[in-house]
Amino acid sequence: MKTPARKILLAALLLVAACTTQLAPAYDQAIVSGLASANQDVQTLFASLGTGVGKETYGTRVESYTHIIGELNALEIQAKSRPVPGSDSLAEANKVLSANGIGQLTNDPQFTSFPSARAIHDISVTISTMRDADQGSGIHGDELKAFQNQASIFLTQAITYENFLKRGEK
C-alpha cells in the first residue's frame, strides 16, 4: 500500500477506534445474588400455597410476604443506584426496536435506563397485591396461577438483564 493511503487509513482507524465505550451499567454480583435469593423466597412462597389457600391461614404467611417485599424494594434501590453511562444510547436502542415493530416504547412514560429496577418494582407490586388478595379472600384457581406466572415473568426479566451485564463472561 502507498504511504499516503496507509497514513489516511491509519488516521481513519484512529478516529473510529477512539476508545472503548460503556453503554450499560456495570455488572454487580450483589444484585445478582440478591435476585437469586428473592427468586428462591418467591418460589418457596408459591410452593407453600399449593393449589390455593383461604384467608383464615393468611396469618401464617404474613412474615414471608413482608420479607419478600422488603427484599425486593431494597434490590430496586440497589439496581437504580448504579451510574448509567451513555443513557442516550438506551433511548436510541429503544427507537431501533420501535422502528422494527417491537412496541411503541417512545410513548412509554415509564421507559427507564434501569430496566431491571423496573422489573423488580413490578415483582414487588405483584407480591403486595397478592398479599392484599390473600388477606381479603384467599387465593385460588387461575388467580393464583396468574400471580405466580406474573411474578416469574418479571423475575426472569430482571435476572436475564442483570446476568447479561456480565458481558463476555456469560
Place this chain on the structure above:
Amino acid sequence: MPALDPQALVIALQAAATNVVKTDVSVLQGFSQQQLNAIAQQSAFVAGGIADGSIADDTRDYFLNSLVEMAKSFANILAGLAAVVIEQVWNALVGVIWDTINQVTGLALVVP
C-alpha cells in the same frame, strides 16, 4: 514495519463482530421466546380467572393493566440488552483495530 492489510483487517473485524452477535443474539432470542410464551400464558390465566370468578373485581383491573406493563417492561429490557450487544460489538471492533495498529506501527498502544 509490516504493511497493513485492509482485507485481513476487514475479515478480523467481521469475525470479532460475529463472535459477539452469535452469542448475544442467541441469548436474546431465547429470552424473547420464553417471555412471549409466558405473556401469552398469562393472558390465558387472566381470562380463565375472570371467567371462573377466581379473579374478582378487586384484582381484575390490576391483572389487565399488568399485562400491558409486562409487555412494556419486556420491551424495555430488550432495549437494555440491545445496548449491551452494541457496546460489545463496538468494543470488539476497537480491540481488533488497535491490535492491527500496534502490529503495523510496532507500538504497544493500550486501548483507551
